[in-house]
Amino acid sequence: MMQTKKKVSVNDIIAMKGAEKISVLTAYDYSTSLICDRAGVDILLVGDSAGMVVLGYPSTVPVGMTEMTMFCSAVARGTKRAMIVGDMPFGSYQPNASVAVENAVQLIKAGCDAVKLEGGSEIIGTIKAIADAGIPVMGHIGLRPQTSSLWEGYKLQGRTRESAMKLVQDAKALEKAGVFSIVLEMVASEVADTITKRVSVPTIGIGSGRGCDGQVLVLHDMLGIYEDIRPKFVKRYAELSKSIFDAVASYTREIKTGRFPEESNAFHMGLEELDKFRKAKKK
Ligand code: KIV
Numbered sequence: 413m414m415q416t417k418k419k420v421s422v423n424d425i426i427a428m429k430g431a432e433k434i435s436v437l438t439a440y441d442y443s444t445s446l447i448c449d450r451a452g453v454d455i456l457l458v459g460d461s462a463g464m465v466v467l468g469y470p471s472t473v474p475v476g477m478t479e480m481t482m483f484c485s486a487v488a489r490g491t492k493r494a495m496i497v498g499d500m501p502f503g504s505y506q507p508n509a510s511v512a513v514e515n516a517v518q519l520i521k522a523g524c525d526a527v528k529l530e531g532g533s534e535i536i537g538t539i540k541a542i543a544d545a546g547i548p549v550m551g552h553i554g555l556r557p558q559t560s561s562l563w564e565g566y567k568l569q570g571r572t573r574e575s576a577m578k579l580v581q582d583a584k585a586l587e588k589a590g591v592f593s594i595v596l597e598m599v600a601s602e603v604a605d606t607i608t609k610r611v612s613v614p615t616i617g618i619g620s621g622r623g624c625d626g627q628v629l630v631l632h633d634m635l636g637i638y639e640d641i642r643p644k645f646v647k648r649y650a651e652l653s654k655s656i657f658d659a660v661a662s663y664t665r666e667i668k669t670g671r672f673p674e675e676s677n678a679f680h681m682g683l684e685e686l687d688k689f690r691k692a693k694k695k
Contacts (some may be wrong), residue, residue, distance in 0.1 A: 420454050420495040422526065422548045422592045428454070429614040434504030434626025437634070440466050440483045444631060445490030453494050455616075457528065457628060458484045460499040460558070465632040471561035475501040477515055481522045488523020497550050498524035502558040505529050509541035516542045516549075528595065530556040532582025536589045543590040551586035553579060554620065555598035555599050568619075570603035583607040583615075587649075595628065596620040598645070 428434050439445045439456040440667045444665035448456060456530040462483050463475035484498045498519035505512035516527045528534060539549050554569040570576040579599060586594055593614045601621025608615045608623050617624030632638060639653040666672035681689065 417493060419493060419525075420487065422495070425454065425495060425614060426592055429612070430623050434614055434616060436626055436628035438462075438465075438628070438630045438632075439487045439491075439496075440631075442486045442490040445487045448631070449491045449494045452474050454626070455628075456487055456491055456494045456496050458496065458498045459523065459528075459630065460489050460501045461630050463501075465630060465637070473502050473561060477501060478520060479506050480504075481518055484519050484524050484587075491523075495526065495527050496524045497526045498522065499528050505535070505538055505542075509538045512538045513541050513545045516547050517545065520547055526550055526592065528552055530558050532578070533585040536585050539586065539591060540588040540594040549589075549591045550593050550595060550616075551583075551591040552595040553582045553586070553599075554596045554604075557597070558613075566598070568598050568600060572599040576600065576603045576606075579603055580607055580610060583611050587611045587613055593626075596624060619643070 420446060425434060434455065435453045436457055437448055437453050438459040438461055439448055440458060440462040442617065445456060450517060453580055458480065460472040460475045462479065463469040463472045465473070466483075466641065467479065469475065480498060480501050487496055500512070500515060500519070504515040512529075519527050527542065528550040529542075530552040531538075531552075532553050539551070542549050551677070557566070560566055567612040569580050579596075582602070583594055583596075587593040589611060593616055594607070594611065595605060595616045595618065597617075598619040599607070599617070599621075604615065604617055604620035605623035608625060614625035615629050618628045630645060633643065634649050636648045636651040636653055637656075642648075663672065680686075
């Protein structure tokens, strides 16, 4: 898509299938959203991964609507062009469809353009209810971090014929329910390729190979903010952990040795007032 200042819409994303790959990154705050938006990412996903990478929880399960609403509004304030998708946290859509619609509305009011829910055929009714309320929905199948963490842990999905067929059926069910795109997380490439060919909406892969219509990564992973976390599917585009460490260590050293602040960082009184001040000090 030609990079214009125009806001990326649901129709733009759908039209990119087969024409142009879709770039998606997670975002959780104002400052990094400003940069990612300016750099031309198509979709900023306010993922509930914020619970892990920003808040330090061991999984995404503890994240609630209060935190997600705050992250979404901060991202919205920093974003002009990218489409903003807000993740519905665990517990915000499971009780029933009307709770799900209420919470989806809350994320839209916070500045999101669409919401994302984890799940396949079993949440079709909920997806339809949200879509019927006029809210664009992104699906998410394969590894579902909210519930995988409670069951088998984070594992590759679609390794057997049965699980591969189930993923294809789930994707078709999501398409029928009206999602505008589907995240495929940690899905075997062959299965992701098949889904991508069989659904009319774009697939957005994470750890699901090269064939998806778009790719998403967690911002902190691709920027190397956590030195020791190196999933195989992540490509690091920066080593910020090292850069931030070096900068903070230099700052501390320079304060201790008196090298910072320098004269150029200081402010001064005007000469006239300085003169008066000197005289007043002597009294
Ligand atoms: O929460 C998140 O960041 C996500 C992406 C990894 C797809 O759901």
